[in-house]
Amino acid sequence: MPRDLRGFLKLLEERGQLRRITAPVDSDLEIAEISNRLLAAGGPALLFENVKGTDWPVAVNLLGTVERVCWAMNFEEPKQLEDLGRKLGMLQQPKPPKKISQAVEFGKVLFSLVRAKPQRDLLPPCHQVVLKGDEVNLDRIPMIRPYPGDAGKIITLGLVITKDPETGTPNVGVYRLQQQSVNTMTVHWLSVRGGARHLRKAAERGQKLEVAIALGVDPLILMAAATPIPVDLSEWLFAGLYGGSGVHLAKCKTVDLEVPADSEIVLEGTITPGEVLPDGPFGDHMGYYGVVEDSPLVRFHCLTHRRDPIYLTTFSGRPPKEEAMMAIALNRIYTPILRQQVPEIVDFFLPMEALSYKAAVISIDKAYPGQARRAALAFWSALPQFTYTKFVIVVDREINIRDPRQVIWAVTSKVDPERDVFILPETPFDTLDFASPKLGLGSRMGIDATTKVYPETDHQWGEPLRSDPAIAEQVTQRWAEYGLADLKLDEVDPNRFGYEMPPIRS
Structure with a gap:
């Protein structure tokens, strides 16, 4: 499969998972309403070919099922995601091989790393049309407005690319951007994200921060950019590991950054530290409208695109949404990495209904008292994305953590609230979580739903019922x-x- 958006759309169409919509539609509310209904039903990807006010088609719901997420990553079944996680885990915490078979396996992983090295294109498709200065007009892009209370039109699946002003290391993230004028947008990112760190460093040096936004990229690269795994590797290298070959990159026309060569649309601009505008409100993944926040203003001075570009988008909201399907796939990738960092963890699960990160259920092979609490604390610090997990439920290994009936049974039959529930107050938290008494500062809860051993209890535990x-x-x-x-x-x-x-x- 070609490593670009068009190749993935072709694959979906060949497998009966793409529906072309030729009837005229509006990017304001209508596209999102149609897509939302199909997302809830596990329906196909959509390509709107007749969007009012533009001749650029709009693709949405491409990653609306776990099956299609696997296809985007060149896999046919979810089990292969865990194999990828084991490969990433070996790179993250390499250990001296004890057997010849382990040495051979590690050698294969290193060879994969060599093959994943990015390549450069001198005549990239994303530069087929180049517009600069006053020619830049963001109104040409068919950005959607998903909900009636949204403040304006947004970009949601753009790769936001910046570079560390000190080290030159690039960061690739997926952040929401709100259109403010024909050539400006605000970018909404959390303070812990790479782009925000780069902006702070630029401010310390009295410099502007260069930014590139790549739209309509290979979905595999989106998955790599959405994987905040603490490995000293670039997102480009991650994408190469995901896909089995290096990502083709192209130098931007006006900023010292690189973007995927096959991007449908590329925006180039700068952020002046301290220049902000109100951003929001917008419907977010929590299922509510977010708050209005002053966010950095990006001024664009160059727009390049392929001939007849396709605009790829999505939108947030209460699950199921595309971001939830992506999170389910990432859950499978994280599992081997998490086991490597917290060995007692047998398995873990982030329920989609809990927004794919607000609650985690983990099973452990319990061997000593207090181990469940230790596992919960280790989970919160294992990977950056678990910082905002509000609830962690720890169960025994024989509990099927993906079966809510078994999890509820474990909680109600094995938990004494005074002994087995512990709360960490005033910890850094997601500013989109309105349940927190202070935005950005909240508590988290651990629940030990494992079978208790002495001295956790001074009486013998009952024997669970099993068939003969x-x-x-x-x-x-x-x-x-x-x-x-x-x-x-x-x-x-x-x-x-x-x-x-x-x-x-x-």
Whole structure:
């Protein structure tokens, strides 16, 4: 598959997962309303070919299912995401191989790193049309306004590229931008993000910060940019590791930055430290409108694009949304990395209904008292994105953490609130979380829902109910003999507790 947006759209169409909309539509509210309904139903990606006021098509909902996220990363099934996580984990914390097989495996990972090195294009497609100065007009871009209370039109799936003024190291992030005029936008990023750090450094040096916005890139690069894993590797290298070959980059026309050569649209500009405008409100991933915040103003002086460019966009909101599907896939990638940093963790899960990061359920192989609390504390500090996880529930390894019935059973049958619930007050928090008493400062809760051992309890724990293994196997073998062959039982985990009846499919 070609490593660009058009190649991915072609793949989706070949697999029956792209619907072209030729009827006229409005980028103001209408596109988002259509897309939102299909997202909720797990529907196909959409390409709107007749958007009012522009001749540029709009693509949306490309990553609206976990299956399509896997395809974007050149995988056919979610299991391969964990294989990628193991590869990244080896690079993050390399250990001397103890066996020849381990040495061979590590050698393969290093070879993958060599192949992932970015390449440079001298005649990139993104420079087929170049507009500078007064020719720059952001109104040509069919930016959407998703919700009626939104302050204006936004860019949501743009790669925001900046460079550390001190070291020259680039940062690639995905941040929301609000159009302010025909050549300016405000960028909304958290203070801990790479772009914000670069702006602070530029301010200390009395310099402007150069910025490039790449729109309509290979979705695989978007996944790499959305992966805040603490490895001293660039997002370009991550994308190369994800895709198995190096990303093709092109030098910008007016700023000293590089962008994906096959980008559909590229905006080049600068931020003057201290120059801000009100940004928002906008509907966000929490399911509410955010607050109005003064945000850095980007002044654009160059716009380049491919001939007949395609504008790729999405929007936030209460799940399911595309960002939630991306988070589910990233969850699978994080799992091996998290196990490497916190060995007692068997598995972890970030429920989509909890916004894919506000609550985590982790299972551990419990060996000593207090281990559940230790695991929760280690989880919060393991990766940057877990800083804003509000609730962590720790369960025993035999609990299926993706089955809410089992998790609730563990909480209600194994937790004494006074002993097993602990709260960390006044910790750094997401400014979009209105439940916090102070924006940017909130508490987090850990719940130990594991079986208690001495001295956590001074009495013997009850034995969980389980089926007799021999009888269970006998019933499985005689299922058709009972006249029930037309009723298919879902696969049953032998470690599941006997109180549960497996669901029946007709």
